[in-house]
Amino acid sequence: MKIAVLGAGNMGLSFSKSFLKYELIKPQNLHLITRSQIKKEIIKSVFPDSEISSFNEVKELEADLIIIAVKPQDFAFVVENLTFKIPGKSLVLSIMAGISIEKIQKFLKHKFVVRAMPNSPTLLGMGITGYTAAEGISFSELMNVERLLNSTGRSVYLEDEKLLDAVTALSGSGPAYFYYIIDAMIKAGTEMGIDENLSKLFVKQTMLGAYHLINNSDKSLEELIKDVASKGGTTEAALKTFDDRVLKSILKDGILSAEKRAKELNQ
Ligand SMILES: NC(=O)C1=CN([C@@H]2O[C@H](COP(=O)(O)OP(=O)(O)OC[C@H]3O[C@@H](n4cnc5c(N)ncnc54)[C@H](OP(=O)(O)O)[C@@H]3O)[C@@H](O)[C@H]2O)C=CC1
Numbered sequence: 001m002k003i004a005v006l007g008a009g010n011m012g013l014s015f016s017k018s019f020l021k022y023e024l025i026k027p028q029n030l031h032l033i034t035r036s037q038i039k040k041e042i043i044k045s046v047f048p049d050s051e052i053s054s055f056n057e058v059k060e061l062e063a064d065l066i067i068i069a070v071k072p073q074d075f076a077f078v079v080e081n082l083t084f085k086i087p088g089k090s091l092v093l094s095i096m097a098g099i100s101i102e103k104i105q106k107f108l109k110h111k112f113v114v115r116a117m118p119n120s121p122t123l124l125g126m127g128i129t130g131y132t133a134a135e136g137i138s139f140s141e142l143m144n145v146e147r148l149l150n151s152t153g154r155s156v157y158l159e160d161e162k163l164l165d166a167v168t169a170l171s172g173s174g175p176a177y178f179y180y181i182i183d184a185m186i187k188a189g190t191e192m193g194i195d196e197n198l199s200k201l202f203v204k205q206t207m208l209g210a211y212h213l214i215n216n217s218d219k220s221l222e223e224l225i226k227d228v229a230s231k232g233g234t235t236e237a238a239l240k241t242f243d244d245r246v247l248k249s250i251l252k253d254g255i256l257s258a259e260k261r262a263k264e265l266n267q
């Protein structure tokens with residue numbers, strides 16, 4: 001199988017590393033395409049046995065799977081300036097936020113499109129990807145795509161394409177929400193006099209422990225919260241402030257804004 005990655009940026013390269021790590025393709029069968037010449041050299045040092053090109057250098061593309069990993073805002077420009085044809089039999093896998101299968105098909109004049117939404121922990125093989133496919137793609141082709149996606153973490157097939165915007169808002173953007181909350185917690189620690197390094201350690205280990213408790217406990221989230229929040233104690237005081245300032249509803253609104261933005265990107 002030959003794979004071409006259109007837009008060898010953060011995500012395109014994360015995917016490529018996973019495919020090679022699990023030997024799902026040979027390095028010689030991987031073609032990474034980026035915009036800038038400078039980036040080409042850097043990519044070559046990480047992928048010495050693969051083909052690395054800038055967009056305008058490619059006159060003919062040979063690939064069974066073409067991964068589109070440019071920013072959604074650049075998609076139209078990239079397509080208008082393609083110097084090569086998308087081979088009729090190739091499968092296109094888009095990881096662009098927001099851009100619908102219909103739009104990709106129209107722009108590329110190509111039927112066989114799978115749309116996926118991964119997230120940044122794909123870099124460690126700990127990502128999660130929601131995906132869906134255009135009509136006419138066979139089960140075995142889809143399983144091939146899923147095998148590739150599973151090298152980056154877990155994957156979930158969704159029948160309803162509209163849910164991909166929700167997945168984008170929830171898990172696609174999700175890592176940034178956790179970083180945001182963790183950053184606020186670390187800053188609270190330093191404000192109370194704890195050294196930044198130590199504050200990071202306390203917060204990160206708390207996050208890790210809490211994650212494992214969620215995963216290994218039969219209790220609901222409410223019950224887990226209750227286990228920590230003693231009556232009249234410190235946690236209760238914190239949670240009261242969060243509730244008074246409607247933090248939960250702010251977080252929910254933020255996630256819904258991300259979903260709205262995904263839809264706007266398709267306009
Ligand atoms: N980052 C994330 O956590 C996630 C991102 N995504 C999606 O993945 C896609 C890529 O995101 P990410 O990897 O973060 O982005 P990057 O900016 O890291 O990568 C984008 C790639 O597209 C190339 N590119 C940008 N503009 C143009 C252009 N005008 N013409 C040709 N090539 C261009 C860049 O080339 P160069 O570097 O040479 O400029 C680069 O190779 C996006 O569509 C995003 O929605 C999905 C899930 C998670």
Ligand SMILES: O=C(O)[C@@H]1CCC=N1
Nearest residue numbers: 097119168172173174
């Ligand atoms: O912020 C973005 O638009 C992309 C999609 C999901 C994560 N990053």
